[in-house]
Amino acid sequence: MDVEDAPLIYGLELQARCLCPQAAETNYTRFLVATQSLRQENQVHLITFDDENNQLEKTIFPHTSGEVWHISSSCNDVSLFSTCFNHIAGGDIRSGCKLWRLPADQCNETVTDSLNQPNSISEIGELKSDEVRSVSHVLWKPIEDDSQVMSLGSGQMHLWDIMKAEPRLIRVFKLPEKKGHPCPVTNGKWNPHHGAKQFAVATNQHIIGWDVRGDAEAFRIENAHGQLVRDLDFNPNKQYYLVSCGDDCLVKFWDVREPTAPVSVISDEHSHWVWSARFNPFHDQLVLSCGSDSRVVLFNKASLSSEPFGHLMDEDEDDLGSEKEPPKDGLIEIYEEHEDSVYAVEWSSADPWSFASLSYDGRVVINKVPKKVKFDILL
């Protein structure tokens, strides 16, 4: 393998489940990882991937509030991120969600000696309200200069405004209940199209899309998976298309206008539950998925891509264009650097060709799309 293609592995000392790219960052490949330990102080790691030197810069911040179950970052402000956490108090589990700001220099300078600087993240607010019992996920609205976040928890969705110092609960959406019990929500996602008026959640075996302007379902994919739906992701470049994954080891592609049957299914690559699936934000034919079979799978779904084949080629290089075969769907690579279940995989927000995956044993692996695939897409 080419040296540059070799994966970079970074080991955390504690178990970890959550990972997110620094969504607002467009220059550096940066990821945030938060640990999950009940008995030790948890940490938030800021990892910067230096592409040129193929090195990792890490900064570790203590996270004192508890074990982190979910982390996500603002799409507008590089320094903002949120964590959802549990902590034990008096024999009870308390869950909470806080908004944090990274120290300023972390955002502007790349080279910092993390160990010598006693930097810490500063809490800027907590999503707290009497109406909200628990928060398991926080999703930042992917719209510029917008200050809304959606939080998920105990069968409800909550829309917050975080413009002011203290986050303000705007709205509560109740998910349909099942036999009087709130449905567990495994994940959710903003629909980035049309000014993010839709929000989709994965609950049980279904995927439900909400119109956040009103209190109505926008679409519903019944029995999207044979078992729990674990994650979903909207195609950032092509309307109506989303990918979902679940405990039936499948990754499915949907057109929400046609919710009865999936557009396409990837069935052979995972041998256990698929925990996460992501479209590449730049070249959406590249789809990542990861699962508790310790695998990360990179798939090429050119047939569903927003990039039409040969679109640019035909205009100026007719003869060259004809030489290239039309791109085919297919497996690109299976990454097996993890030893434990992989619960999160994310594309970099800055570099279209890098992605990070995180397994439960605290191992972060940064991989790159194989050069050949990259050139096939670019050329």
Added chain:
Amino acid sequence: MTTPKTEMDVVGNNSRQSHKNMLKMYYATDLPQDQSNFNPLDIDSPTFQADRYLKKLKQEKSLAELMEAENDMAKQIRTLDSDMQTLVYENYNKFISATDTIRTMKRDFREMEKEMVKLTSNMAAITHLNSQISSTMQGNRQQINKLVGVHSVLKKLQFLFELPSRLKKCLATKSYAAGVSYYLRTKTVLQHYQHMESFSGIEQDCSKIVAEIITELKKTFYDKDSSAQQLADCVGLLLRLGEPADLLCEDYLEHAKHKLDEDLQELESYLKVDKATVDKSANASSDGGLYIDVLEFIDRGSNGFLSNLSLTITAYENLFIKQIEITAMSSAMVGQMTPLFISDEVSKVASMKLAKFVEDLLQVYFTLVENRLVLEKRSRDNALVVRALDRFYRRLQATSNILADSDIMVHGEGIIVRMIKARCEHYRFALKDFFTDCLTDIRHTISAPNTVSGKSSPASLNLLDLVNSTASALLNQVKSVLADVQLFTVRDINFASLPYFRKEFPCEDVREGIIVHFVHYISETLRSFCDVSSAARLVASPPTVLLLLSKLCRDFEQSTIAYLLTLTDEQFLISSKDRMTDITSLTAEIGETAQKLLEGYVQSSGVSVSRMIRTSIEARDWLKCVEPRQVRAVMRRVVEEITQTDQQVGSLYEEGTRKARSSDSSKRTQTYQTSVSRQRERGHWGVYAPSSNMDNSLLSNIHKLFSERVDVFGPVEFSRTSVLTGVIKISLKTLLECVRMKTFGKFGLQQLQVDCQYLQLYLWRFVSDENIVHTIIDEVISSCLHRCIEPAAMEPSVIDVICERG
């Protein structure tokens, strides 16, 4: 003394030489003189030189020898002398007799000359007399010639004048043939002398009468009851009378068509009745009076329509095509060449008309037959269909023998081939239906005992029987279909010799179309059951059905398919080069299906166990558990369920391979400490004492490094242990993932320890490699430790006690 002799010799030699030369000149040959023999010492040689000879003798010989030579020589000379004398005498005698002969001849010739002069004068006298006689006879002969001519003209004229009355007589006595021949004989003359009044009168009269004759003839012609002979005569006469042949043909065919149409209409009426009956047959009340089966239908068709058609064709050919030829011949004999040509054309037109006529009618007939046969497409009695087809074919063959250059047989064969293809298709669908019925039966049988009783033993006993009975039912069905289809190729069936039956039928229609297609269908249908992407799958087919079907496929793969194909190949004599789909690819396909079904079974049973486990973990508050007193009921149910699965699988599949068990398998106490001690046994990292959580995670990482990765939804083998391993892996992995999502208190951890120990205690025996169970359960426990706020493990002995109690 010798000298004169030698001189004589020399002279003789010279004369002989001159003779020779003369002969040579005569024959103009120039023989080269042999100079090589030139020897002057040889006494016989022409170049003999006496002097040298003498000299030589004198020089070489002694006196006595010389004397002897001299005596010798004298003796020779004397002999030669006497020889010469006899020769002279003989020749002289011959000369004298020759002179005598010549003299007598001279005398005879003189007498002959006198006789010849006398003969010449006599001949001259005879010639003269002859010319005189001929000149006197000349005048009378011319007169006689003229008289004879006048007589014949008068006779002809008389015939002409009498013609009308003769014709009338003919008409009256119905001897049309004579009349026609009279008329034809005179027709040209009359037409030639039309301008003379008397002749034109006669001609008009004749034409009138002939027209009457023609109408009479036509009457006979159109009369239904007139015999073939009569018809033939009629047509012959009409043709000779110059009636247009094509019109006659058309009229005749038109006439025949009426009859044949009646036959066809009768058939059609049967067809309607049959259709109605077939439609009605659902009501099971066939009022069958008019209903006839296909064989009878064909029979009636053949006996009625086809035989009538054959008769018509034969008659027509006799009437027109041959007649026309005859007329053409006769007119050719009269000496006109063009009519022959024309009637050749006409006969061609006539045959074409016949062909068209036959074709039209047969078209209708074929449509009728085919419509009737289509009704038989789904008939159960194949033998009847075969017999009907055979009869149809035979009769058609007979008909086509009459009509030489027509494509009746092509159509007929087309019908037969289409029918047989339709039958094959029917069998294909019938097999599919049968298979679907089998599937429904299986479902019913499986779901019935399960609902009736919770006991697993009768149900599991049934499974193998069910597989076997289903397999044999399918096999028998296919066999009976094969037997049915084989009827088409029985030796005494005529159409079995068509080229279609040599290759296309056995290879494409039977082997590919029915057998191979059926196998593909089975495979496809069953695969759709375990298609992962269809959401309704788990609801649609209960796991037991999947298991059973996988066994069925497995059986198919191992024996049935090969047997079926070999059977087909043998029964239909398909040579190996014509076998389009070979056995191995089919068995491989079915084998793959069996594999998929089994995997589907493993998945769905694993998933159903997983579901129990997941709800049991998720629904509980592990933080605030009470101290564990017993194994949770759900774990017992899990074990029960797996035991039941084991029984089901065991009734169908072999045991499978196991790794050697360690002696303490059942005794192994599942606690944190022992799991570490196990690790110590396995690896070399005993130094890492489990003192802190850090080490713990490190240990589990290293542990993972050395243990094999467990592929959860991995491929399964066709064995009991492999299937069970699959199910258990899926269940335990679910447990692991669920535990990681929870937070445990002290007693929660302990309860989980108890549960895991229980599972371990009962599950190891099912799997091929107990280490898999150990590995996953170790992981569960270590994950639980991570998720525990107060990790205080339970004493192994206590766990043992609880598990044994439970």
